[in-house]
Amino acid sequence: MKTIAWWYCFNGILRREVLRFVQQRTRFLSSLIRPMLWLVVFAAGFRAALGIAIIPPYETYITYEVYIVPGLVGIIILFNGMQSSLSMVYDREMGSMRVLLTSPLPRWWLLMCKLVAGAIVSLFQVYAFLAMARLFEVEPPALGYVTALPAILLGALMLGALGLLLASLIKQLENFAGVMNFVVFPLFFLSSALYPLWKMQEANEVLYWVCAINPFTHAIELIRFALYGQLNGYALLITAGTTLILSVAAVLGFDPGRGILKRNTGKPQ
């Protein structure tokens, strides 16, 4: 098959994801309302309780709102990754995933197209949120919006790959509620999204280490630094490495001889 066919395939999958996103306006609104609630209500309440010292990449004292914005960007891409996973489980139950998997193009390419398309859709939501956050005096340097783009994209790819892997493991839509309790909330709360890690270390050494090894922490720190025009090399390494591992695991999960397809399709009726 010609190389251009691979591009047509990506283009088609991206187009479908964008069309679905545009048509699901409530999904777009809810993806914005969630972090806005955290920013407007939660941050206002905790601003007084949580003083933020000068920590990189910030060069001065900052408000709590400024601190949590990268974490809230993280929550947008985290929920979008899970939404994408949910839609894949739904697609599989409804059968449309089967159509995708019977394409003559390599399965790993199809899954990567789906992953990248989902990450690109996340960008619309993230930048809409960052624009709204400016109304609450969260104003990173203008260049930061550009330098943050690859960091957000990489973070979205990592969480999208996690979603793909989960979709390959979850048999039925009903099992998805467990993902919220056992994956989304622990990832979010055991990270630097809402509080700096040194604060956590003061409170509980064990929890601090759990937060420190959580790849979601590193995705957020990568975005935090990039939003202020800086590169956190260590966070980049961890986020990129985790993305690679999760992507390979997800592709193996969708292999007909190994993963979910072996367990879930073609069973005698």
Add this chain to the structure above:
Amino acid sequence: MINVIDRDTPIQVSHLSHHFGPKIALDDVSFELRAGQFSALLGPNGAGKTTLFSILTRLLQPTAGQANLFGYDLARHPGAALANTGVVFQQSTLDLDLSILQNLHYHGSIQGMSSKQIRQRAQLELARFELWERRDERVRNLNGGHRRRVEIARALLHQPALLLLDEASAGLDLESRTSLYRHVRNLCDSDNIAVLWTTHLVEELALDDDALLLANGQLRDRGSLRALTEAWNVQHPAELVLRLTEHRA
């Protein structure tokens, strides 16, 4: 159309077996389908039809044996094998919130077609099924028969030489089933497309149609429905499935 190494043999299945744990779903099944040939895969529920279909669409890897499409081994060259194959699953696989044309566009692109090619082919196929005028309608607004037509038009978009249909008429009324059968049957004559039609409804087939009888994961017999009716000593072809069910019991 994609290059093929054996245009005359769209399907060649050799000693295919599959089991789910201790349960044997397919047991040493072998058969061929020639270009332009229409064959019905008949069998009661649990006969192994869906397992065979899943293997032919590479959703499942067989425990033993080999399945070739156009001479390409599905396990080793899945892309080449599937490039010339159109598939319609038992369950509707259309995106209900997208229009007919958007659904076809998505399918064409994952087959590696450009937007221009998709548009041209979609116009031909949708016109064939009298759906071109309704191309911008959301699939959600179509009835079951029309949705099936869209699925077949979609499966034909990349000009396959083999069409696999898994219980494609399930859930349709008699009129829609008859119309669907006629459309598919015409494809064999007009476009030389080979069709494997999985069903348990014998009454939707013609007496001269070729049929493969599957029960307990084994291929029991093959021939025209007329010949099978005589050979199995039944009054009507519909009784064949009953006999296969008794065989299973």
